[in-house]
Amino acid sequence: MRRRLAAAFIVPALMLTAACGGGDDDKKESSDSASASPSTEGAPKPVDAADPMPSVAGDAGKKPQITVPKGEPSGKFVVRTLTEGTGPVVQKSDTVVTKYTGKVWKSGKELTPGSYDDKGQPLMVTPNNPETLPMFAEAVAGKKIGSRVLVVAPPAAAFGAQGSQQLEIGPTDNLVFVMDLDRLMPKKADGTQASLPADLPQIKADKEEPAEIKIPKNDPPKELVAKTLIEGKGPEVKSGQTVYMQYSGAAWKINEGKDKATLFDSSWKAGKPFMTAIGQGQVIEGWDKGLVGKKVGDRVLLVIPPEQAYKDQDKGADLPANSTLVFVVDILEAV
Structure with a gap:
């Protein structure tokens, strides 16, 4: 079975298999997770622009068209709001449902399936989760829901020096993403709770x-x-x-x-x-x-x-x- 690309971007926690809870012996990496945690300690702080810059065409809510310029990237970590939304500002503890399109700068290869492709899935991003890649955490934290954000990520803000064998991303590859911040995931169920009979918890x-x-x-x-x-x-x-x-x-x-x-x-x-x-x-x-x-x-x-x-x-x-x-x-x- 082909892995979902969105799941492959999640740095693996020790996910629970034949259990929910229990000791470390009951845990293993999720089959939908990347095979190794990237080393992104000391990730650079993002800037708004750095020449050369990719160009992006297309209306918000539809698949963006990313054109990567010829030549080498600047090596800087860029996070730029292309279109500002009108929704609430994303807090670091929020989980954001995003739609994305991604490319590898050097080869121009599109990372598929993106969210707008057939069988593509959204990507859930929680900024303060230590397992969230810096390129995604910085793309959503402090932004408004409804925004479209351009990200240019050097290895230190993405998968680190080891890259990602699963996604065919090399150790020196810079990545380009356009992310649409679709909505906030609720933090809990909302509504009036039904009463329970006395013989149940x-x-x-x-x-x-x-x-x-x-x-x-x-x-x-x-x-x-x-x-x-x-x-x-x-x-x-x-x-x-x-x-x-x-x-x-x-x-x-x-x-x-x-x-x-x-x-x-x-x-x-x-x-x-x-x-x-x-x-x-x-x-x-x-x-x-x-x-x-x-x-x-x-x-x-x-x-x-x-x-x-x-x-x-x-x-x-x-x-x-x-x-x-x-x-x-x-x-x-x-x-």
């Missing part, structure tokens, strides 16, 4: 932070529970899509003397949404079965029996063997 998730989960004293259900707490307005999540989520997870066990469960994992603590292919065995079975068919914008309570989670694996004090798992999942985007 009670959820408090009204802030942009890990949810509070209160476990009832009755035994957990034997079957998978996938209850929509807030109904989103987006499309249904399909198997094989890459889904962006915020989640909190706890084991179903009583914490005597405490009002809320101890979380064994939370994407909120990482400071960025969690992304994974869904319905493809990249996460525990309960996630694949419980989230496919839900909608973008949903908040979902998952109660997952051990057979669809970690089974008899002991993951420590907060996640003992044969645990029923409880997750609160906000589905933010699916592409």
